[in-house]
Amino acid sequence: MNKPDFSFEQAAKAKGYLFIAGVDEVGRGPLAGPVCAAAVILDPDNLPDGLNDSKKLTAKKRDALFDQIMAKADVAIAQASVVEIDTHNILRASHIAMVRAVQGLRQTADHALIDGNMIPRDLTISAETIVKGDGRSLSIAAASIVAKVWRDRHMVDLAQQFPGYGWEKNAGYPTAQHKLGLEQFGVTPHHRRSFKPIHNILYQDKSISD
Template sequence: MKRPCFKIEREFAQPLAGVDEAGCAPLAGPVVAAAVVLDRDHFPRGIDDSKKLDLASREAIFGRLQKVARIGVGIASVEEIDSINIFWARMLAMQRAVEALGFEPAFVLVDGNRLPGWERTDAKAIVAGDTKCRSIAAASIVAKVTRDRIMLDHSRTYPGYGWETNRGYPTPHHCRALIELGCTPLHRRSFNLVRERLAMGRQHEMELASPLGHTTTG
């Protein structure tokens, strides 16, 4: 199977940063982006789109990247997601990730079809970039592992939602927990599915408060 490579990246100035994010679809938690600058002569083997790698492979490559790559991580909070919507929160996280590198890369390649709202011309959006460009794929791994670890930590504070395994995505377990346990401060209230499950939860509480067979007489 063909993996991401440096073919596209060689067209642009160096040092080049690849940028990707993780966590747009979940019902809870922040969106996390990463910017990664690889040394083309010294990088971990096996870099691929994070969605194609299992947990152990992602963790192993992440650990090696920390030793040989320049990495910046940017986070947009749940409050920001609810305030400016998930699309612009994603853009904000990616912009912060590049800023977090601590230096100005000569060029930036971003996964997707839109660039963040920064004032720079030395950047390009690459559709499905995490499957084509090695630096973007590396960023996808860093973003995914970082966010997964954040949600694992939050699962200890808010047990019952299954975040230790579903990472905040709308699994059946998570959706049932929203109805039964309600909303945490980390749930994205701007998401329709969260609002719908909260409404179902309120209905569930009303049904529990009204025992079957109860009647009133005048």
């Protein structure tokens, strides 16, 4: 099985770029919570061992790698809020989060490796897209881990404020428990109103009240 390597970063360095950031986002699919992005500039001489696409790692391994990445790399984490998701759309909001993450790095990145097939339109530095980049580039893999762990922890915090939806386990994704919570407790301020299941609940409730 192929694993991410440093070839994209090395190719960028060969072109003269000094600070190359891997960028990834997590949280496009959930019905609740922000979309989160991370940007990571790895030190090629101090790489965490075992970096891979966050989806291919256990939660325990992700947590351990999160701590290593935070200790060994230049990392920035950013989010776009539910309001921004509903105002723009989830794709645009995820790109807003990506740009904020790149801007938050201690070092000024001069090239970005973006997971996916679209470069965020407000990104002001050189960039390239890598489809399935979290499984191909070590920097993007690191960003995927950081974004995933940070967002999961954030949803655990929100679950303490809004129990009953199972966010501590489903991270806001539309599981059976989450749907049951919506039926029992209704829509919270952290739900994405532009997403069809939430929109339908609000619309039906409104039509009933009318």
